[in-house]
Amino acid sequence: MxxxxxxxxxxxxxxxxxNNVDGEVRxxxxxxxxxxxxxxxxxxTLDVPGMIVMPGxxxxxxxxxxxxxxxxxxxxxxxxxxDRAPAPTLLDGARAARSGTGGTVPTTFTTGYRYAGLGYxxxxxxxxxPLMARHTHEELDDTPVVDAGCFVLLGNDEYxxxxxxxxxxxxxxxxxxxxxxxxxxxxxxxxNPGGIEAWKSGQRNLTDLDQALTGTRVTPRAILExxxxxxxxxxxxxxxxxxxxxxxxxxxxxxxxxxxxxxxxRRAHFTHLQFHCYGGETGKGWGSAAKxxxxxxxxxxxxxxxxxxxMFGPATTLTADGPVEYLLYSxxxxxxxxxxxxxxxxxxxxxxxxxxxxxxATLQWAIGLELFLLARDPWRVVLSxxxxxxxxxxxxxxxxxxxxxxxxxxxxxxxxxxxxxxxSALADGLEREYTLNEIAIVTRAGPARILxxxxxxxxGVGADADLTIYARDADVAQMFSSPxxxxxxxxxxxxxxxxxxxxxxxxxxxxPPFDETVLRDxxxxxxxxxxxxxxxxxxxxxxxxxxxxxx
Ligand SMILES: [Zn+2]
Numbered sequence: 001m002x003x004x005x006x007x008x009x010x011x012x013x014x015x016x017x018x019n020n021v022d023g024e025v026r027x028x029x030x031x032x033x034x035x036x037x038x039x040x041x042x043x044x045t046l047d048v049p050g051m052i053v054m055p056g057x058x059x060x061x062x063x064x065x066x067x068x069x070x071x072x073x074x075x076x077x078x079x080x081x082x083d084r085a086p087a088p089t090l091l092d093g094a095r096a097a098r099s100g101t102g103g104t105v106p107t108t109f110t111t112g113y114r115y116a117g118l119g120y121x122x123x124x125x126x127x128x129x130p131l132m133a134r135h136t137h138e139e140l141d142d143t144p145v146v147d148a149g150c151f152v153l154l155g156n157d158e159y160x161x162x163x164x165x166x167x168x169x170x171x172x173x174x175x176x177x178x179x180x181x182x183x184x185x186x187x188x189x190x191x192n193p194g195g196i197e198a199w200k201s202g203q204r205n206l207t208d209l210d211q212a213l214t215g216t217r218v219t220p221r222a223i224l225e226x227x228x229x230x231x232x233x234x235x236x237x238x239x240x241x242x243x244x245x246x247x248x249x250x251x252x253x254x255x256x257x258x259x260x261x262x263x264x265x266r267r268a269h270f271t272h273l274q275f276h277c278y279g280g281e282t283g284k285g286w287g288s289a290a291k292x293x294x295x296x297x298x299x300x301x302x303x304x305x306x307x308x309x310x311m312f313g314p315a316t317t318l319t320a321d322g323p324v325e326y327l328l329y330s331x332x333x334x335x336x337x338x339x340x341x342x343x344x345x346x347x348x349x350x351x352x353x354x355x356x357x358x359x360x361a362t363l364q365w366a367i368g369l370e371l372f373l374l375a376r377d378p379w380r381v382v383l384s385x386x387x388x389x390x391x392x393x394x395x396x397x398x399x400x401x402x403x404x405x406x407x408x409x410x411x412x413x414x415x416x417x418x419x420x421x422x423x424s425a426l427a428d429g430l431e432r433e434y435t436l437n438e439i440a441i442v443t444r445a446g447p448a449r450i451l452x453x454x455x456x457x458x459x460g461v462g463a464d465a466d467l468t469i470y471a472r473d474a475d476v477a478q479m480f481s482s483p484x485x486x487x488x489x490x491x492x493x494x495x496x497x498x499x500x501x502x503x504x505x506x507x508x509x510x511x512p513p514f515d516e517t518v519l520r521d522x523x524x525x526x527x528x529x530x531x532x533x534x535x536x537x538x539x540x541x542x543x544x545x546x547x548x549x550x551x
Pocket of ligand 1: 061062063126127272386389
């Protein structure tokens, strides 16, 4: 089938929660890559009788296009051998297909193909060091199909810390705006605020919101407030995206709640919450604190989260949070990469596997599910595995089955190590089963809304014609892993379950205005400390045009 500019999709059950459509059989009309209200009779049709029609998936938080991903690929030659990815057979006239490798950190082209094959049409790389942004854009150029963007790491940025220390909060905001434009990023990311810089410079990791970097007034709290306010004042479509201090530590739920309390009343997104919901105490055992944390989230409409579910199986942990990876390396004995990105951030990588017979892995798995199942508002608690940290994005369908089918959860629990699950809400029995509409919310409509993507995650008039169409299957994991059709900007990219086209996606980024006089001072900082000259720093030629700021 050729892809016409007009297409009427006929006979599907539409799940479009943003427009209050819950499984109604209705036509969806597409013209020039957008959803339209109607088409003249005689327009080409795609008949999908009884199938499930949803907007394309939107991945709010994954790692797939960055210099750190590339380090991970180099670290994992065994995965290349085990998961060879031949070039797909695309239709004549399609962009040349490329082979690659898969595993937990697939190569660029394979990433695009696999996202498309899963019905995901938008994705964000959640952690890009400013200095490495050019590399990310080059990888995104080679990641077909998905509309994509990145979040830029600013929570351990030395220039930003200097401004906070000097009380120059406005200058900090202008710097943030410049940095977003200079790196072609979509949002501001904070990872372990202040802690990476402390660890890099020989101080120990920061564990308390009010602990200062040596000799300064710079605390995690000050960094969080400065960047949250900056993102909100700049009217970024997505608020600040926060990976809290103390990731992975027993008892870290106290830090997580303190961080949320510090930002009460301010729009903020807390990422991979599962990794921040542990009870117990360091050295004295672990437990689930999911209930306490999600109750706090439930009560604060200004805050949104993604879960960061752990799935049993192989993973690659990969984060700017260098000290966490050092700990994981020390306890796992696995190979390890540790990188300093001058003046800006760190990076650590350790391959990992979550085993169902391991007590901590089971606890992590259970906590993620507790967050999902105790969340009152699915629009604010959305799906992620922090790919590839908690598991590959290819495990989303298995996660969807766990959410939709209590017996699947119970079966898994029977095989798992329950040692740390006393007091866990999941082990005590959670009956909730997600509906298809709730799945559409946590995988598409919710992430799109949190990201401020007005044309994504829904099928109303004017929306981008990104759609995923599933043939019903009693096995929902099977159904969600192999959509029958996927459309990207109105083009049929997956046809009868086969990837047939792989067009270039659009780049998603912002370029907020700022006071250019601050650049004199930024330039002085580069001249004094940077190895890259200020004039060579900004990424040029980011394709397309910047996204609109919030009105
Ligand atoms: Zn992440």
